[in-house]
Amino acid sequence: xxVAPFSFRLLHTDQTSAARRGVFSTPHGDVQMPAFxxxxxxxSVKGLEIEQVRACGAEMVLGNTYHLALRxxxxxxxxxxxxxxxxxWTGPILTDSGGFQLFSLAHRIEVTEEQAVFRSHIDGRLVxxxxxxxVAIQELLGxxxxxxxxxxxxxxNDAETIRDATERTVRWARRCQDAAKRADQxxxxxxxxxxxxxxxxxxARQLREMDFAGYAIGGLxxxxxxxxxxxxxEATVPELPAxxxxxxxxxxxxxxxxxxxxxxxxxxxxxxxxRNGRNAMAFTDAGTLRLRNAQYERDERPLEEGCPCPxxxxxxxxxxxLFMANEMLGPILLSIDNLTYYQRLLAxxxxxxxxxxxxxxxxxxxxxxxxxPMS
Amino acid sequence: xxVAPFSFRLLHTDQTSAARRGVFSTPHGDVQMPAFxxxxxxxSVKGLEIEQVRACGAEMVLGNTYHLALRxxxxxxxxxxxxxxxxxWTGPILTDSGGFQLFSLAHRIEVTEEQAVFRSHIDGRLVxxxxxxxVAIQELLGxxxxxxxxxxxxxxNDAETIRDATERTVRWARRCQDAAKRADQxxxxxxxxxxxxxxxxxxARQLREMDFAGYAIGGLxxxxxxxxxxxxxEATVPELPAxxxxxxxxxxxxxxxxxxxxxxxxxxxxxxxxRNGRNAMAFTDAGTLRLRNAQYERDERPLEEGCPCPxxxxxxxxxxxLFMANEMLGPILLSIDNLTYYQRLLAxxxxxxxxxxxxxxxxxxxxxxxxxPMS
Numbered sequence: 001x002x003v004a005p006f007s008f009r010l011l012h013t014d015q016t017s018a019a020r021r022g023v024f025s026t027p028h029g030d031v032q033m034p035a036f037x038x039x040x041x042x043x044s045v046k047g048l049e050i051e052q053v054r055a056c057g058a059e060m061v062l063g064n065t066y067h068l069a070l071r072x073x074x075x076x077x078x079x080x081x082x083x084x085x086x087x088x089w090t091g092p093i094l095t096d097s098g099g100f101q102l103f104s105l106a107h108r109i110e111v112t113e114e115q116a117v118f119r120s121h122i123d124g125r126l127v128x129x130x131x132x133x134x135v136a137i138q139e140l141l142g143x144x145x146x147x148x149x150x151x152x153x154x155x156x157n158d159a160e161t162i163r164d165a166t167e168r169t170v171r172w173a174r175r176c177q178d179a180a181k182r183a184d185q186x187x188x189x190x191x192x193x194x195x196x197x198x199x200x201x202x203x204a205r206q207l208r209e210m211d212f213a214g215y216a217i218g219g220l221x222x223x224x225x226x227x228x229x230x231x232x233x234e235a236t237v238p239e240l241p242a243x244x245x246x247x248x249x250x251x252x253x254x255x256x257x258x259x260x261x262x263x264x265x266x267x268x269x270x271x272x273x274x275r276n277g278r279n280a281m282a283f284t285d286a287g288t289l290r291l292r293n294a295q296y297e298r299d300e301r302p303l304e305e306g307c308p309c310p311x312x313x314x315x316x317x318x319x320x321x322l323f324m325a326n327e328m329l330g331p332i333l334l335s336i337d338n339l340t341y342y343q344r345l346l347a348x349x350x351x352x353x354x355x356x357x358x359x360x361x362x363x364x365x366x367x368x369x370x371x372x373p374m375s
Numbered sequence: 376x377x378v379a380p381f382s383f384r385l386l387h388t389d390q391t392s393a394a395r396r397g398v399f400s401t402p403h404g405d406v407q408m409p410a411f412x413x414x415x416x417x418x419s420v421k422g423l424e425i426e427q428v429r430a431c432g433a434e435m436v437l438g439n440t441y442h443l444a445l446r447x448x449x450x451x452x453x454x455x456x457x458x459x460x461x462x463x464w465t466g467p468i469l470t471d472s473g474g475f476q477l478f479s480l481a482h483r484i485e486v487t488e489e490q491a492v493f494r495s496h497i498d499g500r501l502v503x504x505x506x507x508x509x510v511a512i513q514e515l516l517g518x519x520x521x522x523x524x525x526x527x528x529x530x531x532n533d534a535e536t537i538r539d540a541t542e543r544t545v546r547w548a549r550r551c552q553d554a555a556k557r558a559d560q561x562x563x564x565x566x567x568x569x570x571x572x573x574x575x576x577x578x579a580r581q582l583r584e585m586d587f588a589g590y591a592i593g594g595l596x597x598x599x600x601x602x603x604x605x606x607x608x609e610a611t612v613p614e615l616p617a618x619x620x621x622x623x624x625x626x627x628x629x630x631x632x633x634x635x636x637x638x639x640x641x642x643x644x645x646x647x648x649x650r651n652g653r654n655a656m657a658f659t660d661a662g663t664l665r666l667r668n669a670q671y672e673r674d675e676r677p678l679e680e681g682c683p684c685p686x687x688x689x690x691x692x693x694x695x696x697l698f699m700a701n702e703m704l705g706p707i708l709l710s711i712d713n714l715t716y717y718q719r720l721l722a723x724x725x726x727x728x729x730x731x732x733x734x735x736x737x738x739x740x741x742x743x744x745x746x747x748p749m750s
Contacts, residue, residue, distance in 0.1 A: 044697060044704040049685050049711075052424070072672065072696045079673045080692045088689055297447065298454045310424050314463055317455045321447040322419060328703065329419040336424075 057343030082142030432718030
């Protein structure tokens with residue numbers, strides 16, 4: 001019997017919200033959803049040895065096509081056995097397409113119907129990225145899930161610019177689909193449309209007709225109000241097929257994840273746990289801790305009681321000392337703690353969905369975080 | 376039956392050299408000697424989670440009294456349970472006394488018979504360190520082995536300055552011994568004397584009469600020729616009691632360790648494996664590799680075949696990429712590899728001593744390293 005290399009099984013839908021419990025299967029293993037992917041931009045989750053990433057509870061990681069294509073180059077990654085072997089991650093990998101980095105990192109970008117041309121943020125050299133090229137790079141990287149190249153624009157923006165970029169995103173999605181060749185890699189589409197619900201719905205409907213293995217919602221969490229983002233999810237998610245995973249790109253804070261899961265999102269990625277960890281901020285069920293604060297100097301408690309991560313086998317006082325003394329281990333341990341926190345949050349969310357009590361879970365979590373505002 | 380909290384058992388002396396195989400017992404466990412201690416200057420082996428330090432094979436680590444007294448302060452470490460609990464290391468810990476850092480780091484130091492007064496390298500504030508204070512700090516830190524405060528001077532230097540500092544080191548050793556109160560901490564003396572063999576011998580004889588639990592040789596590896604250092608070992612070691620561990624402070628390169636073991640040294644510490652690792656240099660049996668070199672771009676091989684460390688589960692090409700992309704994981708993985716290399720070297724040295732073939736082991740190692748000069 002031949003088993004399809006990719007499948008999404010919907011195990012249960014919560015009775016108190018739109019939250020879903022699913023399993024996404026890939027050639028490199030299963031991902032329990034809703035799931036959070038640590039970000040390994042340059043084939044490394046910053047500061048973590050790969051076994052530490054696994055120990056945080058992660059099942060799937062994200063690599064950035066834009067960064068890896070510029071350095072070391074996809075040919076080098078392929079020569080060294082592909083991204084899994086290169087970085088030593090044996091589980092599933094999703095690569096983004098570079099669309100978001102074109103918008104956020106590249107210099108002097110010019111987008112035509114054919115392709116985007118930009119200057120590298122590393123050395124200023126001129127680089128071109130077309131839908132076909134984005135697929136070819138990701139095929140050389142060998143990720144399990146490749147993303148279509150989308151045209152991301154800043155918000156707020158004029159309606160015409162957003163509409164034009166959204167329509168181009170749909171045409172580029174088709175070109176990516178036509179270009180994709182690897183049987184052991186699948187392609188997710190990306191819904192764009194700024195903060196225009198009608199445009200998001202139209203985009204989602206067109207992409208749905210093209211029958212992708214998964215659907216992402218992109219171009220959000222770029223500075224808009226959280227309520228605006230949730231409004232876009234509420235408009236878009238019902239237009240996506242129920243039997244495919246739904247991925248909210250680049251989001252976000254713990255409360256954003258919980259709100260998005262409540263609206264039917266299955267997959268997330270974000271640099272926040274590692275980036276904030278490097279800046280001495282720890283996420284807990286009672287809000288965030290800023291470890292440089294003098295109040296922690298002699299604090300014997302762990303960051304959070306019951307957390308099994310190595311940072312929580314130390315005292316807050318020790319962690320503060322590491323930051324005050326500029327020791328690398330401070331950023332490392334807080335990155336591990338925050339990634340573990342995100343994985344624990346998603347694991348608890350999955351349990352809550354199975355028990356049909358996600359609405360209650362959401363209330364509890366938001367109440368805990370409200371004690372100290374997340375930032 | 377009461378067991379003495381500290382003991383040194385000489386298991387075997389090599390028949391082909393003066394190399395010794397011993398076991399040093401402490402309240403936090405045994406140390407197989409000859410041994411190498413990773414340096415945890417500020418209660419952290421730079422870049423490594425404590426379980427990674429253990430996995431490298433280390434049994435004992437070193438903490439720096441000077442650094443910890445300035446930041447976070449020994450009172451803070453004591454309030455957080457002492458150095459073992461603070462940093463999560465359950466094995467033996469040795470703390471130095473600050474003598475070497477006064478010489479190498481402190482600003483505007485003034486040494487009188489009573490004490491050293493200096494300005495902190497962190498914030499310029501005036502600090503005093505006497506023998507009694509060095510012991511009191513180390514007792515608060517709670518290390519297993521404390522070092523006496525020694526008076527270190529730069530080399531080359533005039534004979535009178537070196538003699539004066541050496542004689543003061545002996546007087547200060549006595550004051551440290553008189554000040555020490557903790558039954559679960561022992562004190563090692565430090566032989567000084569610059570590059571004057573007679574002075575070293577006289578210093579060793581005086582300290583030997585005071586009956587310390589261990590003897591260190593200090594003030595070496597500060598810029599002199601390696602042959603000069605070995606000449607000092609050859610003069611000093613025969614003056615030290617055979618039934619006490621001998622510790623060569625701050626040394627060194629792999630070949631220095633092998634040459635010193637051949638002359639009867641039992642214990643080492645050095646920042647070289649971690650510092651050089653952070654600078655992209657890997658130690659191997661065939662000499663050093665500089666991982667930024669373009670030749671490693673597509674090199675699929677591990678740093679060293681047969682090394683069990685996590686860095687050697689990746690390719691040289693991946694490690695090079697991490698350094699070129701400024702990823703923290705590059706320094707982390709090379710630090711782990713180098714510490715593992717040092718521990719493997721010492722483990723192999725212990726086996727060679729047990730088999731009475733240390734001279735042969737020394738020749739083999741030096742021949743391998745000579746292929747590429749160590750640096």
